[in-house]
Amino acid sequence: MKPYHLVVPLAGRGQRMIDGGYPFPKPMLLAGHQSILEWSMQSIDTTECEVTFVVRRDHVCHFAIDALLRKHYGQDVGIVVSDGDTGGSVASVCLAKATIADDRPLVVFCPDVTFTPKYVPRPEHFEEDGYLLTFKANSPNYSYVLHDQDGYVERTAEKLVISDNASVGIYAFRSGRLFLELAEAALSKPPAYGKEYYVCPLYNEAIARGGRVVSEGVDKLYVMGTPEELGFFETVIWPYLMPRRFVLCSDHSGFAVKERARELLLANQVPVLDVGCWSPRDCDYGDYVAEAVVAAQRYPGTFVLGFCRSGQGVNIAASKHQGVRAALVPDEQYAELAIRHNAANFFSIPAGRMSDARLARVLAILQSETFDGGRHQNRLMKIQGEVPDATTRHSDDAQRLVHRPLHPRGAHEPALRGRAPRASEGLPRPAPLPRAGR
DSSP: OOSEEEEEEEOOOOHHHHHTTOOSOGGGSEETTEEHHHHHHTTBOOTTEEEEEEEEHHHHHHHOHHHHHHHHHOTTSEEEEESSOOSSHHHHHHTTHHHHOSSSOEEEEOOSEEEESOBOOOGGGGSSSEEEEEEEOOOTTSEEEEEOTTSSEEEEEESOOSSSEEEEEEEEESOHHHHHHHHHHHHTSOOSBTTBOOSTTHHHHHHHTTOOEEEEEOSEEEEOSSHHHHHHIIIIIGGGGSOOEEEEEEOTTTHHHHHHHHHHHHHTTOOEEEOOOOSSSOOOHHHHHHHHHHHHHHSTTEEEEEEESSSHHHHHHHHTSTTOOEEEOSSHHHHHHHHHTTOOSEEEEEGGGOOHHHHHHHHHHHHHOOOOBTHHHHHHHHHTTOOOOHHHHTOTTOOOOOOOOSSOOGGGHHHHHHSOOOOOOSSOOOOOOOOOOO
């Protein structure tokens, strides 16, 4: 017998995805090279967990979600089937009562996110009545926790910003039996938030009974719960999770540093496409920037490095192109933040202040750093007009705005909407870039 219960409620209808034109259950939808559920489950170590999935009967009958779960997570996983809508994740987890009604610790994971570092259940997580993971946010689309002066959770709120700590969707309870007691108390009353019973507010009942709840933050988090968030993940975040490739461009003032960058990248076996310029003779950077952006659009997972004396010229030229998020990168800190906070896909490098040593360090960061997500995802979605407003997000008839990315799905778009998910085979092998020539 394993020491921990893990229950993953998947019994929601996923109405927003249905309204967005997606034919498969939300957990089965492809987000890049693997499904939303696969992205979520890779965020938690299930080695010591007895895993139970709660699913809908129509998803079993029409999509064989039970077979898919056993294929990915083992023939011994528990499958609990709901005959219809449950009224929220609390009620869904309660359907696994026969499995969790004991004194073993319980983890509930509501999966439409992926995050790092990976959560590994440990005994210290269950010393108090509750434990949950949080991320920095300021959008009213999430659950929030407020801490007291001693660092314990004072209260939680659903769809109400009471702090800058939002819930990731990992909820731990001292025991399955305690969860069921708290759930029974919640289900005996009308839903406090809309029409559903959410897990996070159960901690308020535990606190009211004299229990204590603690939390811990994650480093990076990406949300895929709505059509807008899924589209953002695929077009903005996913390229950073693939093997990285670069298109280089410059004017005459940036030519020498571009050539050095090309040498450094190729020495590290990083795929490179150089679109010019080809000499230190005077030329217009805008022409080469336009060519670089077009080239990057042909190869998803490709980023652009632009070089001129100040970096400002190529930055201005790049920013006129739709889907480009250009960032000026004069040093290592700017390079790191351009990715972590802004998910830049065009890096404007000032050749006039870039030594060989600094260039090597900047390129190392641009090859390895990843987007933080969380509140930064919400901010970028606002800029791109992707409907982050809570009222609109939760409306069944919300108008879906179109995001035109630098990395369009192109021919892959029908695959997301019309093809069943497959077993993950790791990151896809990138298509080869044309050889850089003269």
